[in-house]
Structures are given as C-alpha cells and as structure tokens.
C-alpha cells in the first residue's frame with residue numbers, strides 16, 4: 001500500500017468540504033465516501049476528516065462509511081473533548097490529529113496550544129495511544145509547541161502552514177523557515193513531522209521540499225479545484241508537484 005512506502009512524502013486528502021457542499025442541501029450528494037474512493041483509486045495515501053463538534057461538514061455516520069469504503073488509513077481530526085475521544089475509541093482510526101476548535105485552545109498562529117493545555121491534553125493523548133491510535137497534534141511551528149508535544153509523548157506533530165500560506169513577499173520565506181526548522185527539530189527528537197493547512201498548487205513545493213516532512217494533509221484547495229477539473233485530476237496534479245519538489 002502506498003501509505004507504507006518509506007521515505008515517500010504522503011498525501012492525505014481532507015474531504016471535509018465535499019461534505020460541506022452536501023450539507024448545504026441536507027441530502028446525500030455529493031457523498032464524501034465517493035471522494036474517498038476516488039482518492040484511493042488515484043494513489044492518495046490517506047483520508048483526513050474532521051468531525052467537528054457542530055457537525056458542519058463530516059457527520060458521525062460518515063466515519064464508518066469511509067472506513068468501510070477504502071483501505072486507506074483514516075486520519076480523524078478531532079477536538080480534545082470527551083465526546084470526540086469516545087467516538088475515536090469506537091472507530092479506531094489509523095490516526096487522530098488533535099486540533100483546536102475553541103479560541104482559548106489556540107496559539108496565536110492558530111495551532112493547538114499544546115504548551116498551555118498540557119494537563120487537559122495528557123489524558124486524551126494517553127487514551128488514544130493506549131488504543132493503538134497514532135496521535136498527532138496540530139501545532140504552530142514554534143519550538144515551545146514542539147517541546148510540549150515531546151512532553152505529551154505524541155509520535156507525530158502536524159505543523160500548521162496557514163501563516164506560511166497567507167504570507168506574501170519576504171514574510172513567506174520567514175514562515176517557510178519556521179516550518180522547516182520545526183520539522184527538523186521534531187525529527188531530531190523522534191517525532192514524525194507532517195504539515196498542512198492552506199496548501200495549494202502555487203505554494204506546496206517549498207513545503208514538500210522540506211526533507212523531514214512525512215505527510216501533507218490538503219483539503220480545501222483540492223476540493224475547490226475538483227469543481228473545475230475533477231477530484232482525480234486535482235489529486236494527481238498535487239501529487240506531481242509534491243514529487244517534483246523532492
């Protein structure tokens with residue numbers, strides 16, 4: 001399975017916004033499961049889905065349907081709440097990425113405040129790890145957050161690329177350097193670094209070229225492009241750009 005090829009930069013496709021369009025009319029179309037099947041057929045390495053507390057896109061029943069429909073690993077993005085923990089333990093996704101949903105859980109850059117939330121996160125991380133789920137924290141590229149991830153004992157961090165994606169001019173190089181430095185720091189400390197948020201055809205390559213990164217999770221742009229070119233072509237193009245950058 002492509003997800004297990006060592007050294008390859010994996011592409012996880014976030015299919016939340018297929019569900020956003022479905023939910024706009026409250027019915028079953030377009031079905032995120034069909035998107036997951038297309039991602040699998042076209043060589044994507046994983047499916048990422050965020051079950052939000054307000055269920056604004058992915059719904060509870062989507063999780064089991066996605067798991068049943070493809071062999072790709074499911075990366076469940078979740079808030080660190082009792083409700084989401086119970087759902088994760090029931091579905092046992094391959095991975096769970098803990099993300100902030102409330103303002104007070106966020107760092108200034110928008111990632112999870114793993115440093116400030118240690119006592120709240122520790123039992124959630126522990127329960128997920130005990131269940132054999134690969135836990136990731138979605139954090140800003142900031143050394144304090146990497147140190148906090150180390151203290152929490154997570155095997156993976158996902159570095160938030162939103163600041164990089166939104167930066168222009170010289171600022172972009174500054175934000176890129178933060179992601180590159182934190183990927184190196186994480187890897188040096190035995191944590192597998194991933195990255196995601198706001199990545200597009202135009203900005204993905206400098207991120208994909210960071211050698212320590214093992215996985216990118218990309219959603220909104222791919223679903224947007226899929227409207228014009230189809231999801232298959234969009235995933236293929238992103239894959240090509242990632243491969244070219246390595």
Ligand code: PXP
Nearest residue numbers: 014138196197198217218219220
């Ligand atoms: N990674 C994480 C942890 C996310 O929460 C999201 C969605 O915000 C993404 C990646 C994908 O971001 P985007 O939809 O901007 O590509």
